[in-house]
Amino acid sequence: MGSTEDLDYPQIILQYSSGFLVSKVMFTACELGVFDLLLESGEPLSSDAIAACLGTSTTGMERLLDACVGLKLLAVELTQGGALYRNTEISNIYLTKSSPKSQYHIIMYYSNTVYLCWHYLADAVREGRNQYERAFGISSEDPFGAMYRSEGEMLKFMAGQNSVWSICGRDVLAAFDLSVFKQIYDLGGGGGALAQECVSLYPNSTVTIYDLPKVVQVAKEQFVPPEEHRITFHEEAELYILSKILHDWDDDKCKQLLSKVYAACKPGGGVLLVESLLNEDKSGPLETQLYSMNMLVQTEGKERTAEEYSRLLEAAGFGDIRVKRTGKLYDAVLGRK
Numbered sequence: 001m002g003s004t005e006d007l008d009y010p011q012i013i014l015q016y017s018s019g020f021l022v023s024k025v026m027f028t029a030c031e032l033g034v035f036d037l038l039l040e041s042g043e044p045l046s047s048d049a050i051a052a053c054l055g056t057s058t059t060g061m062e063r064l065l066d067a068c069v070g071l072k073l074l075a076v077e078l079t080q081g082g083a084l085y086r087n088t089e090i091s092n093i094y095l096t097k098s099s100p101k102s103q104y105h106i107i108m109y110y111s112n113t114v115y116l117c118w119h120y121l122a123d124a125v126r127e128g129r130n131q132y133e134r135a136f137g138i139s140s141e142d143p144f145g146a147m148y149r150s151e152g153e154m155l156k157f158m159a160g161q162n163s164v165w166s167i168c169g170r171d172v173l174a175a176f177d178l179s180v181f182k183q184i185y186d187l188g189g190g191g192g193a194l195a196q197e198c199v200s201l202y203p204n205s206t207v208t209i210y211d212l213p214k215v216v217q218v219a220k221e222q223f224v225p226p227e228e229h230r231i232t233f234h235e236e237a238e239l240y241i242l243s244k245i246l247h248d249w250d251d252d253k254c255k256q257l258l259s260k261v262y263a264a265c266k267p268g269g270g271v272l273l274v275e276s277l278l279n280e281d282k283s284g285p286l287e288t289q290l291y292s293m294n295m296l297v298q299t300e301g302k303e304r305t306a307e308e309y310s311r312l313l314e315a316a317g318f319g320d321i322r323v324k325r326t327g328k329l330y331d332a333v334l335g336r337k
Contacts, residue, residue, distance in 0.1 A: 025067045026095075027111035030104055032056060034068070035087055035095040044077060044084035094167075101167050106160035113153070117297040124297045131297045143248065143299045144212070154218065161244075162193035162223060168329050169197035172274045175324035175332035178202055178239060181270070185237030187261070188245045190215060191223035192231060194274075198241075199230040206230045208237060238266050243274035244330070247291070248299040251312065258316035265337045271318060273333040277325060278305045287329065309333045 029035060032054050038045060045053075051061035065085050068074040073091045077084045087096070094103045117124075120131040132138055132146035140146060148154040173194070178184070179202050186195050189209035198207050207230065209219060216233050224231050240261050246254045261271050276288040282305065292303035304312075306323040310333065313321050318335030325331045 022071060023110075023115070025064065025071060026073065027107060027115070029064060029068050029073065030095055030107050031111065032064075034065070035073075035091045036097055038074075038085065038087045039092055039096045039098070044086040046082055046084055048082075050085065101163075103163050103167070105156065106163045109156050109160035113147075113156070114294065114298065118294070121293065121297055128296070130299055147298070148212070148214070151214075151218075154215065155222070158191040158215065158218060158223065162191040164329075165193035165197055165243075169194050170201060171326040171328045172243070172272075172330050172332045173198055173201050175326055176272070176322065176334050178272070179204065181205060181237075181239035183237045184208070184239045184241060185210060186241045186243070187211075188242065190219065192219050193223070194241065194243050195231045196224070196228070199228070203230075206232065208232050237264075238269040240265060240269075240271045241274065242271060246273060246301070246309070246312070247275055247295055247303055248301045250300050250302075253300070254312050255315050258312055258318070262317040262337060267337060270334055270336040271313070273309055273313075273335075274330050275309065275333070276303055276329060277309070277323070277331040277333075278303050280305050280307055306331075306333060310335075 034050065034054070037050060037053055047062040047065050048058055050065065051058045054061070065074060065076075069076045069085070072088055073095065074085050075088055077086070093099050093101050095107070096102060097104045116135040117131045120134045123134060124131050130140045130143055130146075132140040132143070136146065136149070138146050138149055147157055178198075181202075182205050184195075184198060184202075184205050184207045186192075186198070186207055186209050188211055189195055189207075190211060192209055195207040195209055199205060209216065209224075209231065210233070211219070220226075220233070242257075242261070246257070249257070258271070265271065276285075276291050278288050278292070279285070282289075288303050295301045295303060310321045310323070313333070313335040318337060320336040322334045323331070324334075
C-alpha cells in the first residue's frame with residue numbers, strides 16, 4: 001500500500017467529479033439503441049452507418065461511439081475505409097435488450113427516473129426526505145404511489161427489478177439451503193423474477209407472490225409464464241422473502257412489517273431478507289453507501305448493517321439469525337421462528 005504522497009488527489013477529485021458523465025454515456029447509447037443495432041447487424045459498422053440507422057447526427061454519434069470504446073463497451077477497428085465499431089462481450093450480455101441477462105431496463109429506469117431525483121440530492125440531505133415532488137411535481141408522501149405514478153412507470157420499474165434478479169437472484173437464494181421450505185412467500189415480489197429463480201433452484205418448492213393488486217395483475221399478464229404452476233399469488237407459507245423491501249422504510253415501519261410476518265409465519269418457518277449490507281462501521285461498500293443515498297432521494301428508508309437488520313428481526317420475535325455476504329450486489333439474512 002503506497003503512502004498518501006503517492007496518490008494524485010487532484011486527478012482523483014476530477015475523476016469523481018466527472019463520474020456522472022460515464023453514466024450518461026452508457027445511458028444514452030442504450031436509449032438510442034447502439035448496442036442492439038450492432039448485435040443485430042452481425043458485423044462491425046461505421047459511425048456514419050450507425051448514425052443513419054438510428055437517426056442521429058454523424059458528429060454526435062462518432063463522439064458517443066468513441067466514448068463507449070474508452071469505457072470498454074465497444075471495440076473499434078481501423079480499416080482503409082475508416083473506423084468500424086462492434087460490441088464487446090460485456091455489451092452483448094448486459095446492454096442489449098434481447099439478452100437473458102440484459103440490464104437495459106434497469107439502466108433506463110436509472111436514466112429517466114433515478115437520475116432526475118438525484119438532481120435534488122442537496123435538497124434531500126437538507127430536508128431528510130425523498131424528492132419526487134421537485135423532480136416530477138407529485139406528492140412525496142407515498143413513495144410507491146409516486147414510483148407507480150403511471151402504468152408505464154410501473155412497468156419500467158418492474159422490468160428493471162427483474163433484470164437485476166437475472167444476475168443477482170441465484171446468489172442470494174443459494175446463500176442458505178432453502179430446500180427445507182416448501183411453501184415460500186415473496187412479499188413485494190413484483191415481476192416475479194426472484195420467484196422464478198427460486199423455483200429453478202428449489203424445484204420442489206412453490207412460491208407465492210404478494211404485492212399491490214395492480215402489480216400482481218401486471219406480473220400475471222407480462223412477467224410470469226402461465227404454465228409455471230409453482231408460482232402463484234397469495235396463501236400461507238413456511239418462508240417469507242423480503243427482497244429489497246426493508247430498505248425502503250424507517251425502523252418503526254420495518255418492525256411493524258416484520259411483526260406481521262412473524263405472526264403469519266408457521267412455527268419452524270422463517271424470513272429471508274435480501275438487502276445490500278453495509279460494513280458494521282459503515283465504511284463501505286461504496287455501492288451500498290450510494291444505494292443508501294438513493295433511498296434518501298426516493299424512499300423513506302436507508303441501507304443498514306447486518307447487526308441493524310438482526311436487531312429488527314429480534315424485535316419482531318425471530319431468532320437463530322444468520323448472515324451471509326454473497327460478495328455480489330445483495331446479501332442474505334435468515335431469521336427463524
